[in-house]
Amino acid sequence: MKQAEIVIIGGGPAGLCAALSAAKSGSNVLIIDKNKNLGGQLIKQTHMFFGSEKQYASKRGIDIPEILIDELFKYKENVEIKTEATAVGMYEDGIITVLEKEDNYYKIEPKAVIVATGAYEKFLSFPNNDLPGIYGAGAVQTLMNVYGVKPGNKVLMVGAGNIGLIVSYQLMQAGVEVKAILDAAPKIGGYLVHASKIRRMGVPILTSHTVKEAIGNEFLEKVVISEVDEKFNRIKGTEMIFDVDVMCISVGLTPLNELLALRGCEMKYIPQLSGIVPVRNENYETTVENVFVAGDATGVEEASAAMVEGFLAGLCAAAKIGYKPDDFIDRKNDYIKQLNNLRSGPAGKHILAGIEQIGR
Amino acid sequence: MFEKTGIPSAEMIMKKFPPIERINKGAVAVIECYKEIPCNPCETACKFDAINVGEDINSIPKAKFENCTGCAICLSKCPGLAIMIVDGSKSKDTVEVKIPYEFLPLPKEGQFVKGLNREGSYITDVKVLKVLAPKSFDRTPVITIEVDRRFLYEIRNIKVEV
Numbered sequence: 117m118k119q120a121e122i123v124i125i126g127g128g129p130a131g132l133c134a135a136l137s138a139a140k141s142g143s144n145v146l147i148i149d150k151n152k153n154l155g156g157q158l159i160k161q162t163h164m165f166f167g168s169e170k171q172y173a174s175k176r177g178i179d180i181p182e183i184l185i186d187e188l189f190k191y192k193e194n195v196e197i198k199t200e201a202t203a204v205g206m207y208e209d210g211i212i213t214v215l216e217k218e219d220n221y222y223k224i225e226p227k228a229v230i231v232a233t234g235a236y237e238k239f240l241s242f243p244n245n246d247l248p249g250i251y252g253a254g255a256v257q258t259l260m261n262v263y264g265v266k267p268g269n270k271v272l273m274v275g276a277g278n279i280g281l282i283v284s285y286q287l288m289q290a291g292v293e294v295k296a297i298l299d300a301a302p303k304i305g306g307y308l309v310h311a312s313k314i315r316r317m318g319v320p321i322l323t324s325h326t327v328k329e330a331i332g333n334e335f336l337e338k339v340v341i342s343e344v345d346e347k348f349n350r351i352k353g354t355e356m357i358f359d360v361d362v363m364c365i366s367v368g369l370t371p372l373n374e375l376l377a378l379r380g381c382e383m384k385y386i387p388q389l390s391g392i393v394p395v396r397n398e399n400y401e402t403t404v405e406n407v408f409v410a411g412d413a414t415g416v417e418e419a420s421a422a423m424v425e426g427f428l429a430g431l432c433a434a435a436k437i438g439y440k441p442d443d444f445i446d447r448k449n450d451y452i453k454q455l456n457n458l459r460s461g462p463a464g465k466h467i468l469a470g471i472e473q474i475g476r
Numbered sequence: 477m478f479e480k481t482g483i484p485s486a487e488m489i490m491k492k493f494p495p496i497e498r499i500n501k502g503a504v505a506v507i508e509c510y511k512e513i514p515c516n517p518c519e520t521a522c523k524f525d526a527i528n529v530g531e532d533i534n535s536i537p538k539a540k541f542e543n544c545t546g547c548a549i550c551l552s553k554c555p556g557l558a559i560m561i562v563d564g565s566k567s568k569d570t571v572e573v574k575i576p577y578e579f580l581p582l583p584k585e586g587q588f589v590k591g592l593n594r595e596g597s598y599i600t601d602v603k604v605l606k607v608l609a610p611k612s613f614d615r616t617p618v619i620t621i622e623v624d625r626r627f628l629y630e631i632r633n634i635k636v637e638v
Contacts, residue, residue: 309556318596461534
């Protein structure tokens, strides 16, 4: 059995920042990530980030992993990284089981763990939603921005949240035609600066619209959409048909945190945080001692907030197992202040309402 | 309507523009940030204290036109690509407008391209005066175009035909 001080499950924005913060405090950290490269979803985000300087605002998402990994390198004696390694279980006795590169299965006994497993995409139900050519937004980004493969030529985007808007923009940058963006909600959910920059490329944004059905034999050929009323019922006679070979579904994310449920952490359904999330205290420690959480696994939010949550959870987890730096209080207050600042505007209202319900 | 379409109204746009007398004096930033989001790189980037967001980073940036030099640093740093620079000091008939443009191919200096409004509709042909893409702009090229003065409040994008 492998011994470790702090195990961080997931090397995305929250996990990398948690590792950095804990290592900075003097703890040994072991990062486990199922992917080949660290960075999580950051490696697909070619746009500039919002937030303030401390959350790398104005930097492009794709460049942030390198910044964080370079920083981690300063503490390299304290840091171990396992990529292509999936945490497959986390048990009542605290032991984590890992499957590395499909054939190396082992156990780790950590002093503390930070679960930063992110989120997964929601999908939509409509007739023929399994036709080839219908993708989640994450898959489109992976094809385009990781592998350099155009997913198709004519796209209908479903979802006008930040991801739907950003991926539409990236598709256009890749030379793909975006026919329209639709959303069942009566208003655009994403940042309006993103909406405006796509609109001025000539792409219509159709709010109060939903997918009726997909049409095609071997692959997607057409999509029928229709308008919806305020109760999200389709309005007859408002159908429109789009000739497209790709439909990209971007209708939100839901926290990915089954490991915490398996470990016995108290979980709660909180719609404002986009699903089932662990009950936690202000240090991001769950109801199970020495089990911490950070990032989208604790509620779906922007990457900027995930990074700060990672810094905070890493600091608190290290302190909990005996690595409490002299500037602990200053660092902690700074991270809390940053989070409050990110959430204090209208865009963060629902997050604050959700967090109110999870306090331990 | 803006929240349904992403297209700001003429009234909203006018509120963000400096007075015409200021535009006629020289280059100045127009910050089209209409909705509070947690974001302040424009303020951080400005060396002339011409943009104020303040302690609460959700506040809408306020421009101090008297301090603005039209240097376009904020334009390249705004994650929302919401800033443009207008300059009415060069000619009575035209204005020079700097916009961010993150698409390939980039236009060439001297080339005429399609000028688009905030809906993405064609309004007029515009002449490309400069294409700047230094490393400090971090892959957000800034295009300077010469536009008929009548379209000062309408022009917002270009289309480069391949």
